[in-house]
Amino acid sequence: MAIQDPIEEGLASGWKHIDASQLSEGRTLEADVVIVGSGAGGGVAAEILTQAGLSVIIVEGGPLKSSNSFNMEERRAYPNLYHQAAGMKTKDKAIGIFQGRAVGGSTTVNWTTSIRTPEPALEFWAKEKSVTDLSRAELDPWFQKMEERLNISKWEYEPNRNNQALKTGCEKLGWDFTVIKRNVKGCWNTGYCGMGCPVNAKQSMLVTTIPSALDLGATLVSRAKVIELEHHNGKITGVKAQALDEQLKPTAIELNLKAKHYILSAGAIHTPTILMRSGTDDPHQLLGKRTFLHPTLLSGAVFSDPINAHSGAPQSIYSDEFVWRDGAAGELGYKLEVPPVHPILISSKTIGYGKSHAALMENFNQLQVTIALVRDGFHPDSQGGQVHLTDTGFALDYPLTDAFWHSARRAFASMAELQFAAGAKQVLPISEGVSYLNSWKEAKSVIADMELAPLKTVVASAHVMGGCAMGEDTKIAMVDSHGRSHYYENLSVMDGSIFPTSLGANPQLSIYGMTARNATKLAEELTASSLA
Amino acid sequence: MERRTFLTTALVGTATLALGLSVYSPEHIRVNKALDSEHRLLFSVLLPVFLEDALPNVETTRVAAQNRTLDAIAETISHLPQEGQAELEQLLDMLEQRLGLLVLTGSMTPLMMRSPDELISMLEYWRNSFIDLMVTAYQGLRELVMASYYACPEHWSRLHYAKPTYFDN
Numbered sequence: 010m011a012i013q014d015p016i017e018e019g020l021a022s023g024w025k026h027i028d029a030s031q032l033s034e035g036r037t038l039e040a041d042v043v044i045v046g047s048g049a050g051g052g053v054a055a056e057i058l059t060q061a062g063l064s065v066i067i068v069e070g071g072p073l074k075s076s077n078s079f080n081m082e083e084r085r086a087y088p089n090l091y092h093q094a095a096g097m098k099t100k101d102k103a104i105g106i107f108q109g110r111a112v113g114g115s116t117t118v119n120w121t122t123s124i125r126t127p128e129p130a131l132e133f134w135a136k137e138k139s140v141t142d143l144s145r146a147e148l149d150p151w152f153q154k155m156e157e158r159l160n161i162s163k164w165e166y167e168p169n170r171n172n173q174a175l176k177t178g179c180e181k182l183g184w185d186f187t188v189i190k191r192n193v194k195g196c197w198n199t200g201y202c203g204m205g206c207p208v209n210a211k212q213s214m215l216v217t218t219i220p221s222a223l224d225l226g227a228t229l230v231s232r233a234k235v236i237e238l239e240h241h242n243g244k245i246t247g248v249k250a251q252a253l254d255e256q257l258k259p260t261a262i263e264l265n266l267k268a269k270h271y272i273l274s275a276g277a278i279h280t281p282t283i284l285m286r287s288g289t290d291d292p293h294q295l296l297g298k299r300t301f302l303h304p305t306l307l308s309g310a311v312f313s314d315p316i317n318a319h320s321g322a323p324q325s326i327y328s329d330e331f332v333w334r335d336g337a338a339g340e341l342g343y344k345l346e347v348p349p350v351h352p353i354l355i356s357s358k359t360i361g362y363g364k365s366h367a368a369l370m371e372n373f374n375q376l377q378v379t380i381a382l383v384r385d386g387f388h389p390d391s392q393g394g395q396v397h398l399t400d401t402g403f404a405l406d407y408p409l410t411d412a413f414w415h416s417a418r419r420a421f422a423s424m425a426e427l428q429f430a431a432g433a434k435q436v437l438p439i440s441e442g443v444s445y446l447n448s449w450k451e452a453k454s455v456i457a458d459m460e461l462a463p464l465k466t467v468v469a470s471a472h473v474m475g476g477c478a479m480g481e482d483t484k485i486a487m488v489d490s491h492g493r494s495h496y497y498e499n500l501s502v503m504d505g506s507i508f509p510t511s512l513g514a515n516p517q518l519s520i521y522g523m524t525a526r527n528a529t530k531l532a533e534e535l536t537a538s539s540l541a
Numbered sequence: 542m543e544r545r546t547f548l549t550t551a552l553v554g555t556a557t558l559a560l561g562l563s564v565y566s567p568e569h570i571r572v573n574k575a576l577d578s579e580h581r582l583l584f585s586v587l588l589p590v591f592l593e594d595a596l597p598n599v600e601t602t603r604v605a606a607q608n609r610t611l612d613a614i615a616e617t618i619s620h621l622p623q624e625g626q627a628e629l630e631q632l633l634d635m636l637e638q639r640l641g642l643l644v645l646t647g648s649m650t651p652l653m654m655r656s657p658d659e660l661i662s663m664l665e666y667w668r669n670s671f672i673d674l675m676v677t678a679y680q681g682l683r684e685l686v687m688a689s690y691y692a693c694p695e696h697w698s699r700l701h702y703a704k705p706t707y708f709d710n
């Protein structure tokens with residue numbers, strides 16, 4: 010059956026879209042505002058600023074892809090829609106990082122879990138990170154606005170069995186759990202959110218804010234990678250971007266973008282990278298430091314009945330039983346969720362090869378996978394990672410500390426306990442040297458002694474945050490509590506890089522809400538100044 | 542030469558290509574190496590080990606699956622960032638050379654001449670090594686092979702999995 014493709018329709022209706030891979034010579038473009046990146050932050054900012062009557066150019070390094078090309082195969086989705094074809098790693102290769110790179114950014118591929126910023130995180134920022142005016146009372150109207158805009162509501166259907174196991178485990182153990190709110194409209198419950206929604210049900214930036222900005226006359230430049238900002242006397246004077254070819258390899262063609270105001274929304278890692286490469290002011294050497302990942306551990310469980318974790322809404326239940334238990338600055342807490350299970354994802358994020366791996370894969374449909382996302386950046390021994398420039402790009406150096414491993418051990422135990430309580434026959438913590446565990450009793454003693462180490466224990470992340478923190482104290486913050494640069498009067502940052510710590514919750518709604526607030530304020534200022 | 546026939550020709554021919562050749566011949570006559578810029582011969586030795594029990598048992602389908610995986614590996618590598626490609630290339634080059642083999646595996650015997658058990662010992666040696674370089678070599682190859690093999694829908698029947706067919710595009 011044919012699905013309507015809003016992108017193709019929009020392009021046919023005359024949207025201003027420049028696919029830089031098709032350019033034969035350089036271009037200079039001008040607008041009121043240039044936005045770098047089209048993900049959660051860039052998308053929301055683009056819609057709000059165009060609605061305020063400002064002219065906007067959105068420049069995106071990835072391609073403009075749409076439902077017609079989303080064929081529910083990882084082999085197409087990863088190279089098309091993810092940074093480094095979903096194979097990005099930290100410098101020592103101990104953590105695999107998933108981050109979107111296409112129009113819509115990570116929202117084009119994310120799993121739709123929508124959570125308001127947890128209060129303990131906001132309180133910690135107010136108390137320790139000089140963030141002002143960012144309480145839940147201040148933010149809730151913005152969350153509500155974005156929840157309405159993106160159709161965010163509680164998932165009323167039965168959870169799939171992967172999520173059901175998480176729920177059953179929590180019920181049996183008396184642990185806290187929550188039914189997830191999702192940004193979907195007319196969801197087919199297929200389970201392929203991570204490969205681009207094939208039916209345009211996911212209310213990602215690709216099908217909501219970006220089309221609405223384009224309808225209002227914004228210009229989208231895709232396959233154009235921003236290399237640096239030009240600056241002079243406390244002002245940004247231009248943005249230089251490099252056209253990429255269809256394979257996203259650099260070409261010699263350059264674009265120059267000029268505006269009154271510039272917004273960086275390239276996401277954590279990339280926003281600091283652009284600033285570092287531009288040599289912008291950073292007297293306290295903060296850029297790229299304190300990059301957070303919610304480093305995530307995996308626990309597999311074999312059930313007798315089919316789980317079919319590839320099918321159905323990927324995330325519909327979470328448990329916060331262990332996230333804040335020891336206080337924000339106490340032991341690193343962890344959030345329990347489940348991931349969708351697809352062939353490449355699970356074959357590469359497990360361990361071993363040959364017979365043992367083939368046997369694991371034969372249990373593909375019986376496999377329940379629970380994940381523990383570790384809340385980094387609050388504890389003194391959890392300083393996150395640091396982005397460095399390299400000759401060809403960047404590297405993220407993220408040391409996994411003892412404080413992390415301590416929590417990882419607790420998390421493996423919690424996951425095993427939960428999975429056995431939910432009826433698992435066997436549990437397999439995804440770390441070298443552990444074999445299938447047959448009971449909670451056995452799991453408890455094995456996990457207490459198991460070796461946990463970088464490269465031996467599988468650690469992954471889909472939540473890249475920080476590296477360009479907000480706050481009023483310039484010793485610890487690059488931008489103020491509204492995302493305005495402390496050093497350049499016409500520069501803002503609107504994306505996940507402004508978080509001073511991780512969140513202890515999936516980030517998208519935090520970015521939507523804070524960006525809506527900050528972009529609205531900016532729009533007021535820019536329109537007032539252009540009237541003046 | 543057609544990619545798909547190359548592998549069989551090379552195997553049927555002699556062991557003088559790439560892996561074997563560089564062991565017995567001076568660097569300058571490694572002309573045939575040009576035919577194997579994707580390290581297909583090297584991977585054809587490693588695939589049966591990494592994918593034991595996953596590859597089909599029937600010879601013809603097995604060869605097809607291996608060739609498909611070799612294509613997928615080349616594709617996967619092409620998507621790696623420049624630095625990742627350079628690192629991998631260095632590793633693969635080392636595995637095709639006498640000194641490299643000695644450094645990485647403690648033996649100069651070309652991989653093609655090693656038995657499956659010897660290849661497993663080599664992987665286990667890397668896997669359990671205290672040297673990060675060895676562990677990353679193991680994991681890099683492992684992830685590359687697994688991701689490439691399971692990228693192909695033709696290899697999903699053993700998982701009893703297929704993608705939904707509501708719409709064909």
Ligand SMILES: Cc1cc2nc3c(=O)[nH]c(=O)nc-3n(C[C@H](O)[C@H](O)[C@H](O)COP(=O)(O)OP(=O)(O)OC[C@H]3O[C@@H](n4cnc5c(N)ncnc54)[C@H](O)[C@@H]3O)c2cc1C
Pocket residue numbers: 045046047048049050051068069070071107108109110111112113114115116118119120121122123124203233234235236274275276277279280283324471472473503504505506514515516517518520
């Ligand atoms: C697989 C996956 C699943 C996820 N699931 C969830 C979930 O269920 N719930 C949730 O809340 N969060 C989820 N997330 C995370 C969430 O999507 C991100 O936190 C959020 O989208 C980040 O927003 P952002 O604006 O900071 O960056 P992004 O959305 O990543 O957008 C940044 C954009 O900038 C572009 N860019 C980068 N550098 C440049 C440059 N130099 N020039 C031009 N453009 C550039 C990138 O290509 C990208 O498109 C998931 C992420 C992934 C990858």
